[in-house]
Amino acid sequence: MLSLPSQLLLRNRELFDTGRWAIVNPSDTAIFAELGSNIMGLHQQFDSYKAMHAIAPEMHLFSAAFSREQIGEAFDGVVIYMPKAKQHLDMLLANMAHLIKPNSLLMVVGENKGGIKSVAKQLEKFGHLINKLDSAKHCGLITCTVETVPPSFDIGAYGVVRSYDVNALALKIYSLPGVFGHKQFDPGTQLLLQQFAQPEELRKMRGKLYDFACGTGVIGSYFKKANPKLKVTMSDISALAVFCSEQTLALNELEADVVASDGMQEIHQHFEHIVSNPPFHDGLKNEYGITQAFIKHAYAKGNRGSRLTMVANRFLPYPEHIEKTFFKYSVLCQTNKFCVYQGLK
Template sequence: MLSPPSQLLLRNEALFATGKWAIVNPSDTAIFDALSDADVCGLHQQCDSYNRAKSNSYGHEHMFAAAFSKSDFDAVFDGVVVYLPKAKQHLDMLLANMAHLIKADGLLLVVGENKGGIKSVPKQLEKVGINVNKIDSAKHCGLIACTVSEPAEGFDINQYGVVRNYHVNAQHMRVFSLPGVFGHKQFDQGTQLLLAQFSDERELRQMRGKLYDFACGTGIIGAYFKLTNPKLNVTMSDISALAVYCAEQTLKLNELEAKVIASDGMQDIHQHFDHIVSNPPFHQGLKNEYGITQNFIKNAHAKSNKGSRLTMVANRFLPYPEHIQSTYHKYSTLIKTNKFCVYEGIK
């Protein structure tokens, strides 16, 4: 069944009757099947959405990237629809990117739920276009449009990036972040508590083998271990193309080398590890989603060597201890605050 934003979009499918269109970060890829007769391609920054769209063979072109350029396509678009992201700054970045891909007098639209902030979108669209208006509203959603009279000459994602200097235990690090990525402009308290459990540099230098940072975000966890112990073989992954880009930039800023992979959970992780360290997500869009981390705990155990450790931080209210305890040979809580817990499982 189509999500409410997609249902609203389908009510206005006459928009797609002529010209070449792009749909950006759809909340459900079934919209492409519903628009099977339209000349529509999908632009994805989440690899789960991208993989579903590709595998279902909707007959449309799909791309996965942190940012998109004119050289990626045969022609500029007559119109683009952006599904409203959670962060306003992320939307600003997407609109600027899409304004570069639209032909003169092309349409740029945003669709989303009222509770997601669609009512504030007109002010954001005024930054890139003219004739801003609400096309339709239903099912607690809105569809807002503007005309891009003069397409932007170019788009540089790095203009939206922020570099912060952090002291992580005894190490100084530079961290790159983008809007829409966990850890943007801040050193998350949970991550700080997690890394505080690895403050003994002598013990860190004695670590050997392969380390995995799941849901790496800006890459601060994996980069910290690589910076402290260059002998570690570090792999980081995230479902977001933006996060993968941030982690790669963080590694460059600190002159480090590690593998960064775009992966839906651990689906594209094909090796076993000696250490797994993570501050895993529990949100999917605006909703809490505990299944992501529950699957991660199960898959982390399956892709660990005997004796390896899983160390993860989570909000205290999240129901993860029983999953670690039932999956791993040994389980312990390393530290507990009024907000976070750091858990450890040993295979």
């Protein structure tokens, strides 16, 4: 079944009968088949991009930011699915306003609980004739007419660089709105890395290390800086996270492989060390299946004797999955909020 925002879009399908349209970060890919084949998909999530690219590769793009060169002719209208972070929406609105024709529509669709009612104020920066076009199914569809198209868009204007002391190692971390760890050193990640604070132990680590759901790239970058001999691979489903991790590596003059991947589907090698602060949200909902699948795949992608080390909120149901999957299971440390788990293959 289509998501509620997509169902609201279908109530207004006549909008898409004329002109060239784009849909940004759809919550479900079935919306493209429902609305027609002339709509371009602009994706910052690799799973939705991969699914649609397999069907119509010329009509779908995956990127942290989108340019005129990528899309070709400017759009007559764009619909953005409401992201979780308001600053992320500001960034998307600025990007999309640059990609449409003068006097075209910039639209946002989303659920009431996701903050759609406050979108009108954000749209005021980009145009006029702001209107709630439709409201149903606990969702809203807000439109804005953009008279003057911004001449450019620079994603770098939204990037933030912070310096952190990580176990006595200085790291510069690049972050963007919508990426886990934006403007902060997450306390769960701090606790995880505290388990790897001894320089002599870090230097003993050999082989390949994998940072799953890398976000801003702090975990993979820490290990690479602490032990340059490690071959580090980092992955995330988000194009914004991939971009941030690449920038973080560059800021610290480090080299590692950064891969866009839905889970571990695009990871084709095996590792001695797998380290992660995995996600438990999918949009506004808790989603435990992502990490449960990761634990299973981490075992499959680990060499004999490999270790999975991960941090999670204490209430999350992961210990039993690690214990059932790995040869040995242990709790390295815990606080009143987090636990750091380790599995040995």
